[in-house]
Amino acid sequence: GAVVSQHPSWVICKSGTSVKIECRSLDFQATxxxxxxxxxxxxxxxxxxxxxxxxxxxxxxxxxxxxxINHASLTxxxxxxxxxxxxxxxxxxxxxxxxxxxxxxxxxxxxLTVV
Amino acid sequence: xxxxxxxxxxxxxxxxxxxxxxxSYSVGISALHWLQQHPGGGIVSLFMLSxxxxxxxxxxxxxxxxxxxxxxxxxASHPRDSAVYICAVQGNQFYFGTGTSLTVIP
Numbered sequence: 001g002a003v004v005s006q007h008p009s010w011v012i013c014k015s016g017t018s019v020k021i022e023c024r025s026l027d028f029q030a031t032x033x034x035x036x037x038x039x040x041x042x043x044x045x046x047x048x049x050x051x052x053x054x055x056x057x058x059x060x061x062x063x064x065x066x067x068x069i070n071h072a073s074l075t076x077x078x079x080x081x082x083x084x085x086x087x088x089x090x091x092x093x094x095x096x097x098x099x100x101x102x103x104x105x106x107x108x109x110x111x112l113t114v115v
Numbered sequence: 116x117x118x119x120x121x122x123x124x125x126x127x128x129x130x131x132x133x134x135x136x137x138x139s140y141s142v143g144i145s146a147l148h149w150l151q152q153h154p155g156g157g158i159v160s161l162f163m164l165s166x167x168x169x170x171x172x173x174x175x176x177x178x179x180x181x182x183x184x185x186x187x188x189x190x191a192s193h194p195r196d197s198a199v200y201i202c203a204v205q206g207n208q209f210y211f212g213t214g215t216s217l218t219v220i221p
Contacts, residue, residue: 034209038156043201043211059208091156104148106158 002028004096006107013084013114021079021110023094029074030096034104035067038091050077084114118142121202121212128219134189136215138202141183149176149187150201152214158201161187192219 003026013019023033033050048069049057056069066088068080077096081088093109120139128134138147149161162169162176164185169176173192178185189196197219202212 043213044158044203045211046209093156093158095158095160104160104163106150106160108155108157111156 002096002105004030004094004105004107006094006110008110009108010111011113013112015085015114016083018080018082019084019112021081021092021094021112023077023079023096023107025075025096025105028096030077031074033071033077033094033096035069035077035079036093036095038093038109044093047079052077081112084112086114088112089114117213118210119202119204119212121200121215123215124213125216126218128192128217130193130219130221132192132219134192134196134217134219136187136200136202136217138185138187138212139183140185140202140204140210142204142206142210144204144206146205147178147185148203148205149185150203152199152201154198161200189217194219194221 005024005026007022031052035047036044037047038044046059047062050069050071052071052074058064066082071077091109091111094107095104097104118141122137146163146165148163151159151161164178173190175188199214199216201214204210
């Protein structure tokens with residue numbers, strides 16, 4: 001079946017540093033990938049839609065200069081949290097549509113802790 | 116008001132019981148998704164529905180477009196089914212329910 005690999009699974013970083021999260025489709029091409037954030041005990045929130053070869057589309061309230069998305073190939077999208085602050089600590093997860101009618105495949109998520 | 120409402124929020128069942136989780140939504144959609152999130156956070160897509168009913172093993176998902184309602188059923192529940200089940204609808208954007216935390220006791 002379709003697999004989306006997300007890396008790293010968890011990361012701890014210092015305030016002010018940047019963190020890059022990778023989302024890779026392993027056995028299919030994904031022209032569109034999605035990035036979500038989930039705070040403790042809350043539901044997923046769509047942050048942005050990542051389109052291969054073009055700019056990402058950000059949801060209202062999500063700072064595009066803080067959360068940089070790059071989708072340079074059909075199998076890789078990256079989310080970079082720039083100048084991270086403790087309030088950016090969250091669970092970040094990506095997904096990709098794995099073919100018409102096959103639904104969406106999710107990555108395993110990245111738990112970011114900013115100290 | 117949330118665009119997607121799930122019930123119940125929490126559910127505890129004995130192993131073997133039949134379980135139903137409900138999802139109601141208020142927006143126009145092209146598809147509805149049922150997701151399973153395990154304690155570590157990883158998410159598995161269980162179903163994508165646009166009409167009718169789908170079955171996968173012990174899991175059954177139904178949707179009524181006119182009533183804007185979907186149900187996820189688990190037959191012969193097992194402790195390994197313990198997880199958070201999330202309903203998500205795909206309209207102009209994705210909207211997610213807050214999830215139903217299911218615990219199946221041996």
